[in-house]
Amino acid sequence: ETGVTQSPTHLIKTRGQQVTLRCSSQSGHNTVSWYQQALGQGPQFIFQYYREEENGRGNFPPRFSGLQFPNYSSELNVNALELDDSALYLCASSLGTGPGYGYTFGSGTRLTVV
């Protein structure tokens, strides 16, 4: 079975720009969650998507938005980038939305905002 793949692996953006990160979920997984991991921190929950709808959101401003497609892949969009948005962005897929499902994580996208 394929795992979770994220693209790109690294990118550098300028403050104020917009960025789109992509994620392909593990085969058979219908739920995708996005996390932001700042250097030296644990992952922080951004939001979760199930059946192309947002299904829970963490404490992130509206300039963080997402999409899920019929094949369960997902995008994370960040507008008006700020320096503090520099982090590792992790995508995780799961078999369902319940709190008991463990995640399968991708290797992440390292975003640097300058």
Added chain:
Amino acid sequence: AQSVTQPDIHITVSEGASLELRCNYSYGATPYLFWYVQSPGQGLQLLLKYFSGDTLVQGIKGFEAEFKRSQSSFNLRKPSVHWSDAAEYFCAVGLNTGGFKTIFGAGTRLFVKA
């Protein structure tokens, strides 16, 4: 508010020695509990999870964890550490409060010395 605390920022153990990583959580009900491991530059890998039943759970790579309700703890253990176990370890709680999310602790960095 729900939270996960990992009291030790980093721990150093000798190869072959036993390991215990501490985790405490704050949540009203019995939570869904997880331990993940993250190698440098990588995503997170699920080691084990606890939902209910036997409070001692076995995971991959020889790890186990014990849920203690009275102490609100879910400590991770391994009887004999290998150099390849050096990584960052995250304890996490799965919640369903107005939408599903998983809250991660700040992590414990494990160093293994020869």
